[in-house]
Amino acid sequence: MGTLSIRNLNKSFGALHILKDISVEAMQGEFLVLVGPSGCGKSTLLSAIAGLQKSDSGEIRIDDRDVTNVAPKDRDIAMVFQTYALYPNLTVLENITFPLEARGVPRAERWKEADRVAGILHIENLLDRRPKQLSGGQRQRVAMGRALVRNPEIFLFDEPLSNLDAKLRVVMRTEIKKLHADLGTTMVYVTHDQIEAMTLATKIVVMKDGVVQQFGKPIDVYERPANQFVAGFMGSPAMNFLNGTMTADGVQVERPDGGTILVPAPNLAEGEQVVLGLRPEAISDAPFNDNGPAIPFQWPLELLEPTGAETIGILASQPGGDEIVARLSAKPRVATGRAVQLYMNLSNICLFDAQSGKALWHSAIEEGQP
Amino acid sequence: MIAEVVTGQQGMLDRILRWSIYVMLIGFAIFYLAPFYVMVVTSLKSIDEIETGNLMALPQNVTGYAWNEAWNVACIGTDCRGMAPYLLNSLMASLPATIIPTLIGAVNGYALSLWRFRGSELCFGLLLFGAFIPYQIVLLPMAQFLGAMGWSSSIFGLAFVYSVYGLPFTTLYFRNFFASFPEDLVNAARVDGIGFFRFFWRVALPVSVPIIVVSVIWQFTNTWNDFLFAASYTDANSATSMVALNNFVQVATGVKRYNVDMAAAIITGLPTILVYVVAGRYLLRGLMAGAVKG
Ligand SMILES: Nc1ncnc2c1ncn2[C@@H]1O[C@H](COP(=O)(O)OP(=O)(O)OP(=O)(O)O)[C@@H](O)[C@H]1O
Ligand SMILES: [Mg+2]
Numbered sequence: 001m002g003t004l005s006i007r008n009l010n011k012s013f014g015a016l017h018i019l020k021d022i023s024v025e026a027m028q029g030e031f032l033v034l035v036g037p038s039g040c041g042k043s044t045l046l047s048a049i050a051g052l053q054k055s056d057s058g059e060i061r062i063d064d065r066d067v068t069n070v071a072p073k074d075r076d077i078a079m080v081f082q083t084y085a086l087y088p089n090l091t092v093l094e095n096i097t098f099p100l101e102a103r104g105v106p107r108a109e110r111w112k113e114a115d116r117v118a119g120i121l122h123i124e125n126l127l128d129r130r131p132k133q134l135s136g137g138q139r140q141r142v143a144m145g146r147a148l149v150r151n152p153e154i155f156l157f158d159e160p161l162s163n164l165d166a167k168l169r170v171v172m173r174t175e176i177k178k179l180h181a182d183l184g185t186t187m188v189y190v191t192h193d194q195i196e197a198m199t200l201a202t203k204i205v206v207m208k209d210g211v212v213q214q215f216g217k218p219i220d221v222y223e224r225p226a227n228q229f230v231a232g233f234m235g236s237p238a239m240n241f242l243n244g245t246m247t248a249d250g251v252q253v254e255r256p257d258g259g260t261i262l263v264p265a266p267n268l269a270e271g272e273q274v275v276l277g278l279r280p281e282a283i284s285d286a287p288f289n290d291n292g293p294a295i296p297f298q299w300p301l302e303l304l305e306p307t308g309a310e311t312i313g314i315l316a317s318q319p320g321g322d323e324i325v326a327r328l329s330a331k332p333r334v335a336t337g338r339a340v341q342l343y344m345n346l347s348n349i350c351l352f353d354a355q356s357g358k359a360l361w362h363s364a365i366e367e368g369q370p
Numbered sequence: 371m372i373a374e375v376v377t378g379q380q381g382m383l384d385r386i387l388r389w390s391i392y393v394m395l396i397g398f399a400i401f402y403l404a405p406f407y408v409m410v411v412t413s414l415k416s417i418d419e420i421e422t423g424n425l426m427a428l429p430q431n432v433t434g435y436a437w438n439e440a441w442n443v444a445c446i447g448t449d450c451r452g453m454a455p456y457l458l459n460s461l462m463a464s465l466p467a468t469i470i471p472t473l474i475g476a477v478n479g480y481a482l483s484l485w486r487f488r489g490s491e492l493c494f495g496l497l498l499f500g501a502f503i504p505y506q507i508v509l510l511p512m513a514q515f516l517g518a519m520g521w522s523s524s525i526f527g528l529a530f531v532y533s534v535y536g537l538p539f540t541t542l543y544f545r546n547f548f549a550s551f552p553e554d555l556v557n558a559a560r561v562d563g564i565g566f567f568r569f570f571w572r573v574a575l576p577v578s579v580p581i582i583v584v585s586v587i588w589q590f591t592n593t594w595n596d597f598l599f600a601a602s603y604t605d606a607n608s609a610t611s612m613v614a615l616n617n618f619v620q621v622a623t624g625v626k627r628y629n630v631d632m633a634a635a636i637i638t639g640l641p642t643i644l645v646y647v648v649a650g651r652y653l654l655r656g657l658m659a660g661a662v663k664g
Contacts (some may be wrong), residue, residue, distance in 0.1 A: 052557050073563030085554035089576040098572070099562035150562070 002028040002153040002186035009058035020210045034190045034205035035197040042190040077157040078147035084139045086131040093127040096145045115147045117329050137168045145364045157189040194234045206230045223364035228357035231277050237325040242276040256316040261297045277350035283326035284343050285334050292347030407503045413632040446614045449583035453637050456614035462525050467532030468589040471540045479544025480574050500538035512538040523605040540585045547581040584650035591642045611638045
């Protein structure tokens, strides 16, 4: 029931190799989110799952059935498109029931199904309207309704929320999550928004340039990123990267105002250049009381940006390095323009190879095997 | 102050330009409408009045004589039944030659744009080629073909020729229209299992009304106004109104009855005018039709 398995999938457009050896698995009821920067091949992968585009090599199995060469309509999938793709001349009711009509379902039953779906999505009062007479959010619901009536094994979503305004996006995000909880159907969801990915997914596939960078549970992807790209892509504000040198006692990090700080870490290769990955929430102006081990350190503070619930602190960057961001308390008692006393939470830090960007070590413990 | 002066001058210039455009447009309109005006007034005058009076003058005594004559009595060759039967011939040739190529062109354009297949571009290229073959080249071979099929001198044969010749154009119109059709709609249909023809009837065709109008106007006026094919492939019985009008005006002996000629010409041209008036509203919209929004 509703399992998806992709093995060594490759796809090229002419000389452009878009999907490179993609392998991903989803169990029944999984909410699989494909996330990555624009142009990395997410939509192409989803099209391949839907069967809208033929892949060059590799295998796609749905429900343990090889569907690699099966037509889209026979794959038992339903898809919600980024543009919603509602049939412009048909009413909402006709849009929703059209897939059933094509499958020869009798009219009375079609209407019953439409009622059921309209109830779930709260669009009962829109059934007579045409797409042109709907708002973006309403169109989005209708597009989901058209997918829902089909009762497919797998739902495919291609950036369904990207055309909505920020507020509606959050509302619909929650609704989709509820829907998934109620239906328990396997879903594959494409987005380039890492927050959507974190909030919705049971498993995340992070892609870049057609290559799967990491495949795992959201918390693992967040706390134990496989490489510097994943670490930088997931999370907002993004993870801070500090250059350091491996020593016997840990990583020695140079401060922009001279001097060094020592971050305890296992000695992997003494003398090697490494990158220390530090989430903004791992830096605080107050001691981390019972949140695991922490060390105090001094660092110059440049700017404070209060947001109400917290204050974003901009720390001085290392020579040639990126901006360093810390999530400080709502009313931090620190002054800008000079080195201040900060604390570093050691339970959530990563080390990356300075050359390859590959992760060498995470202090967080793995939640579960993907 | 300076700014005001400038805008004042610009306002003046603006007005002058605007008025010269109006004057020019009105001039052109008069230029194009004048012949039609002459036709109408002449058709309502008696022969005496035409011979003695001014060409541009309104009729002194309005008479329906010429219209009755043209519609019911006028002789084409030796056959004196007026224009009516030939109008019917024209209609019987033009109607199928409008509907059939429009429908087939719609299916063609739909398939060539939205359900691409291997070689669909080549297919379209070859079809397009048909649009650039001058009529004169096919005149003889087509006559032989019609003869071989037993369709010579028949309205059916003429409608067939019109339909075949219309296809490249109607296909071109529909293909270009559907080229801007959202790809996701077709993808959605494919995922939802909505077949080629079901999608065509329920979504693609209803959405393409503007381009249907263009195709209908194009086919109807072209076939209705055609003289070359009609003159070549019809006989006295199957002649279209264009051919009949020509015979009537050219061949008539004795005194030129300008009023009857004019009435006959207006009758012949009326259906196309009608089509423009009814469908013209959509024509511009169709020619400028952009994307269909999902
Ligand atoms: N039909 C096509 N022909 C040629 N190249 C294509 C085609 N479709 C997609 N591509 C290319 O494949 C790459 C991946 O495209 P894809 O649409 O999968 O990206 P994406 O990850 O969905 O991006 P976005 O977040 O912007 O939607 C892009 O570089 C794109 O230009
Ligand atoms: Mg995409």
